[in-house]
Amino acid sequence: MRPMKFGFGQPVRRVEDQRLTTGAGRYTDDIAAEGALHAFVLRSPYAHARFAVADVETAGKMKGVKLILTGADVSGYGDLPCKGHVKTTSGEMSESLPVPVLPTDTVRHVGEAVAFIVAETLAQARDAAEAIAIDWDPLPAVTGIAEALEKGAPQVWPDRKGNVAFEAEQGDRAKTEKAFAKAARTVSLTVVNNRLASNYMETRACIAEYDKADKRWTLTLGSQGSHGMRDLIATYVLKVDPKRIRVVTPDVGGGFGTKIFLYREYPLAMIAAEKLKRPVRWVADRNEHFLADTHGRANLATATMALDAKGRFIGLKVDLSAEMGAWLSQYGPFIPWVGTTMTPGCYSIPAVHVVFRGVLTHTTPVDAYRGAGRPEAAYLIERLVDAIARETGKAPEAVRAQNFVKPTEMPHSTQTGPVYDSGEFEGHMRQAMDVADWKGFKARQKASAKAGKIRGIGLACYIEACGGGGPESSTVILEKDGTVTVLIGTQSNGQGHETAYSQLVSQHLDIPMDRIRVVQGDTDRVETGSGTGGSRSIPVGGAALDKATGILTDNLKQLASEKLEAAVGDLEITEGAVRIVGTDKSLDLAAIAALPGATPAMLKVHQSWQPPEATYPNGTHVCELEIDPGTGGTEILNYVVVDDFGVTLNPLMLQGQVHGGAAQGIGQALMEEIRFDPDGQMLTATFMDYALPRAVDIPNFHFETRNVRCLTNAIGVKGAGEAGAIGACPAVMNAMVDALDRAAGIKAMDMPATPLKVFTALKEAGYRL
Numbered sequence: 001m002r003p004m005k006f007g008f009g010q011p012v013r014r015v016e017d018q019r020l021t022t023g024a025g026r027y028t029d030d031i032a033a034e035g036a037l038h039a040f041v042l043r044s045p046y047a048h049a050r051f052a053v054a055d056v057e058t059a060g061k062m063k064g065v066k067l068i069l070t071g072a073d074v075s076g077y078g079d080l081p082c083k084g085h086v087k088t089t090s091g092e093m094s095e096s097l098p099v100p101v102l103p104t105d106t107v108r109h110v111g112e113a114v115a116f117i118v119a120e121t122l123a124q125a126r127d128a129a130e131a132i133a134i135d136w137d138p139l140p141a142v143t144g145i146a147e148a149l150e151k152g153a154p155q156v157w158p159d160r161k162g163n164v165a166f167e168a169e170q171g172d173r174a175k176t177e178k179a180f181a182k183a184a185r186t187v188s189l190t191v192v193n194n195r196l197a198s199n200y201m202e203t204r205a206c207i208a209e210y211d212k213a214d215k216r217w218t219l220t221l222g223s224q225g226s227h228g229m230r231d232l233i234a235t236y237v238l239k240v241d242p243k244r245i246r247v248v249t250p251d252v253g254g255g256f257g258t259k260i261f262l263y264r265e266y267p268l269a270m271i272a273a274e275k276l277k278r279p280v281r282w283v284a285d286r287n288e289h290f291l292a293d294t295h296g297r298a299n300l301a302t303a304t305m306a307l308d309a310k311g312r313f314i315g316l317k318v319d320l321s322a323e324m325g326a327w328l329s330q331y332g333p334f335i336p337w338v339g340t341t342m343t344p345g346c347y348s349i350p351a352v353h354v355v356f357r358g359v360l361t362h363t364t365p366v367d368a369y370r371g372a373g374r375p376e377a378a379y380l381i382e383r384l385v386d387a388i389a390r391e392t393g394k395a396p397e398a399v400r401a402q403n404f405v406k407p408t409e410m411p412h413s414t415q416t417g418p419v420y421d422s423g424e425f426e427g428h429m430r431q432a433m434d435v436a437d438w439k440g441f442k443a444r445q446k447a448s449a450k451a452g453k454i455r456g457i458g459l460a461c462y463i464e465a466c467g468g469g470g471p472e473s474s475t476v477i478l479e480k481d482g483t484v485t486v487l488i489g490t491q492s493n494g495q496g497h498e499t500a501y502s503q504l505v506s507q508h509l510d511i512p513m514d515r516i517r518v519v520q521g522d523t524d525r526v527e528t529g530s531g532t533g534g535s536r537s538i539p540v541g542g543a544a545l546d547k548a549t550g551i552l553t554d555n556l557k558q559l560a561s562e563k564l565e566a567a568v569g570d571l572e573i574t575e576g577a578v579r580i581v582g583t584d585k586s587l588d589l590a591a592i593a594a595l596p597g598a599t600p601a602m603l604k605v606h607q608s609w610q611p612p613e614a615t616y617p618n619g620t621h622v623c624e625l626e627i628d629p630g631t632g633g634t635e636i637l638n639y640v641v642v643d644d645f646g647v648t649l650n651p652l653m654l655q656g657q658v659h660g661g662a663a664q665g666i667g668q669a670l671m672e673e674i675r676f677d678p679d680g681q682m683l684t685a686t687f688m689d690y691a692l693p694r695a696v697d698i699p700n701f702h703f704e705t706r707n708v709r710c711l712t713n714a715i716g717v718k719g720a721g722e723a724g725a726i727g728a729c730p731a732v733m734n735a736m737v738d739a740l741d742r743a744a745g746i747k748a749m750d751m752p753a754t755p756l757k758v759f760t761a762l763k764e765a766g767y768r769l
Contacts, residue, residue: 007507008715014496015513018149020650025251028222033279036207038067039269040125041282042115042132043291044107047141047362047680048154051107062131064124067272069116071104074271080262081236082327084334086168091647094166094358096325097157101237101264101271108156108326109363110680111291116268126168141362145300145321148361155638156360165324165358166333170340170416176353179315183306189387192750193299193376195323195674196435197290198369199692200493202253204293205283208269208702212277217245217270222252224260225491225531226521237267245270249521255493256664257368260533261330264701270755286760290685295674296369298323299336299376303384306351310393313349313403314428315602317380318380320356325365332367333358338372338465341416345381346425346461346618347403351475352415362680368533370664371722374464375729382460382730386737388745396734397433400461401426411711418465423618423644423709428706429461432620432642435702441624445742454627455637456739460730461620465537467719468614473528474545475606476505476552482576482590486518488545489529490537495721496653497537503649504542504715508549509556509589511576535719538649543714544744548607555602559595584744595737615710617718619643621662621731627739629769632759634670634736636699643723646709654720655703661724662701667693669732673752691754743767 006012019025044051056068082096102113115132140154147153148163152218156163178179180186206221223229226247234242252259265282272280284292299322306315322336340354345397385403389396404425412420441457448455455497472489475487479720486501502516520526530536560578564571564585572581579586593603624638641658648654675683684690709716736753744765749757 003440004507006513007503008649010503011651012499012503012513012650014499014653015218015502016496016498020251025249025300027202027253028207028220029283031207031250033207033209033281035605036279037118037120038122038125038274039116039118039272039280039282040122040129041113041265041288042117042129042323044112044114045109046136046138047110048139049107050105050106050126050137050139052135053115053132054135058271059128059131062128064120065117065128066120066276067118067506068128068132069102069268069272070114071100071102074101074268075104076752077101078237078239080264082330082332084331086166086333087339088168088338090165093401099327101267110682111288111364112326113264113292116272117665118272118276130341134418137500139371143361143363143676143680145323145359151442156362160360162604163360165328165360167355167357168337169356170343170354171352172415173353175316176315176351179351180306180317182220183314184309185354186304186306187384187388187391188302189384190302191380191383193297193301193379194668194672194751195298195366196296196369196668196672197293197674197690198256198258198296199289200254200256200258203284203286203289204263206266206269206553207278207279207281208273210273210277215244217243217273219266219270220248220250221266222259223249223491224255225489225529226523226532227489227529228531229262229266229525232262233267233270238270238493246524249491252491256370257296257372257533259493261294261367261529263675286687287685289365290690291682294365294367295325296366297376298366301380303380305384305388307388307698311394311402313400315349315351316349318343318354320354320357321359323366324360325363326356326360326410327365328358330363332365335368335373341379341418342374342377342463342465343381343416344414345378345407346463347381348405348409348412349415354416363676370661370725371464372534374722375726378462378464378726379730382462383733386458386734390741396459397429400429413678413749418616419547419613420463420616421613422708423463423616424706424708425461425618428642428644429459432459432622432640435642435704436622436624436640437639438622448626454629455745456735456742457622457624458731458734458738459620459622460727460734462653463616463618464722464726465614465616466535466722467713468611469534469536470530470539471608472530472536472540472544473606473611474541474548475604475661476545478549478552478556478589478593479604480590480593482588482593483515483517484511486516486545487526488518488520488541489526489531491521491532493532495537495657499653500538500542500649501545504545505549508553508573509576510574511589518520535721539713539719540609540611540718542649543611544607546715547609548605551607552605555605556589556592559592559602562597563587563595609714611713613712615646615713615718617643617645617720617723619723619727621727623731623735625735625739626731627758629762629767632755632757632762634753634758636666639699640702641727644708644718645705645720646707646713646718648705648707649717657701657720658724661722662728663693663698665725665728666698666732669729669751669753670697671752671754
């Protein structure tokens with residue numbers, strides 16, 4: 001591939017950052033709709049209760065109040081959908097639970113919406129909410145996976161006995177049992193994957209407008225895909241032709257999976273806008289984000305590895321319970337399913353069997369969060385491999401090296417379905433260890449001990465599946481002034497799509513970034529789109545754009561060949577012009593666009609691309625940390641990442657993606673956790689109680705790549721958006737357990753390893769300062 005100044009592989013700075021960092025970005029709450037009313041959501045104070053709305057008339061007569069919607073008012077609309085069904089052990093597909101736009105008589109988690117109030121001002125809407133009279137009949141509630149599965153636990157839904165929404169499996173049970181029957185030894189480990197809130201900077205918001213003449217809505221909101229949002233609202237809730245809805249997504253301040261989903265406030269705002277014939281806007285506060293936006297992770301899993309006499313992995317059993325919360329969210333059941341497909345990790349394991357179940361609790365629903373099941377899988381297998389190393393007395397890197405899938409074994413078909421096309425797992429592990437000076441650790445450990453500190457080092461080797469799924473399409477247009485417009489149905493949430501897609505265009509047309517305009521997030525302007533999730537924007541959307549721009553390039557050469565009187569094969573594109581090779585005779589793009597034959601069909605190219613298989617980025621994280629035994633506080637002293645992302649589009653942006661993901665993983669490992677009391681009240685619903693990592697908590701990362709081209713992706717890339725969050729948790733916790741084991745014989749700890757938890761564990765183990 002010929003390098004272009006702004007093309008593939010160039011560390012171009014993000015073109016959108018000038019706008020975003022100078023306050024010129026336009027997020028949903030920045031958009032003014034003339035005459036807009038303000039909405040407020042009245043939410044349940046109980047985790048489980050029957051209720052009856054006794055009086056809304058008093059609130060409805062208050063100053064400025066225009067509309068109050070309750071469950072009875074919207075009972076004719078459809079339920080919120082669950083699209084992520086899985087095949088259960090009985091052979092049938094998992095079933096949705098009935099989740100109306102607003103409940104009519106029962107709530108199942110604190111923060112569940114019970115009324116939607118619209119007024120001239122937000123303050124008036126809040127005041128009216130307080131005046132709504134509701135008769136509450138509190139019922140027993142259950143929180144936590146283990147508690148929900150106990151005999152006699154309160155039932156979340158009457159028809160899901162034992163609070164099990166579904167049970168499914170991966171792999172081959174009989175084959176795995178045979179492997180265990182001949183095992184020389186087995187090693188087991190149980191781990192908790194703590195519940196998280198995504199805490200993007202921009203909370204959810206929407207503005208709904210209704211055009212009475214056209215009988216169409218315009219819904220403006222921060223989302224991860226405008227087309228998917230439109231189709232879900234139209235098909236499942238409002239039950240109208242999708243053409244009657246225009247969804248516009250402006251700048252988005254973070255998504256992390258949580259903004260993919262259809263939440264109640266969106267159709268409620270649309271219903272209100274239609275009834276009132278005025279725009280209706282709703283903006284969540286941070287407390288609502290904690291209470292009402294889907295959470296992530298929340299797994300309890302036990303893994304058992306069977307080994308032969310030489311220490312080779314011959315079989316793996318996993319029993320996993322995934323908390324679903326109060327009901328099955330949009331893709332909730334799909335998250336443990338896709339995660340457990342990655343159960344084998346980087347290892348060649350000839351027999352694998354996984355049983356997983358969705359567990360209902362009286363808590364906020366759980367769905368995709370950065371990585372969506374793959375971080376949970378990587379965390380489980382990498383913690384288990386370290387446990388195997390401790391029990392067998394081998395070095396953790398030796399256990400891994402012995403059992404890695406070898407490059408010569410690629411493509412490798414796992415026992416749970418994925419087929420790895422490429423990867424050199426031991427290669428990046430050894431490289432990361434060398435960069436981290438693994439061999440010099442003992443000297444540093446002695447220095448820490450002299451200073452009264454406990455030091456540990458750990459690594460994790462991960463592989464994930466991303467950049468797959470359905471097709472994505474892109475349209476690229478050469479405008480008459482020689483600029484280029486890209487229409488694409490993915491959605492940037494801060495990843496830098498304007499830059500990345502412009503680089504793909506510039507690779508073909510060799511033009512500066514400021515001559516390329518990328519349009520996303522408007523269902524009226526962009527014909528189709530699958531949105532952004534699963535690190536598929538560049539691997540799938542980018543591949544479609546590359547294909548379309550390649551065809552446009554051929555069209556431009558064909559148009560120029562007649563004017564330049566040269567064969568197409570003698571032409572090249574350089575510096576935004578078609579030139580006869582070896583001469584200075586050329587036509588720039590504007591001149592070509594003005595040629596008689598430059599019809600719309602020649603200047604506008606639409607192409608789709610569907611991946612035949614997911615991409616499988618992989619890598620190694622090494623973490624070295626120090627614990628102050630007097631406080632239990634942890635400081636990460638060194639952090640090294642060596643990743644395989646296939647072909648790199650923009651190394652600068654890639655590094656940023658890895659840094660951000662690793663920071664989220666460190667946050668989960670050391671401090672973040674959503675917690676409830678036994679009655680279902682959230683104890684961590686503000687930043688006073690939910691700890692997020694700050695700059696002082698995050699180390700200076702060392703990041704480099706050891707790339708192997710992806711063989712199943714059209715442009716050779718492997719998705720990178722989730723990788724940092726996948727490798728970080730097991731690397732940090734393996735380092736944590738290494739430190740605690742060396743100091744006090746503590747061989748297990750669950751996330752988050754907070755100072756109190758670490759201090760208490762050391763004290764109970766008899767550690768003396």
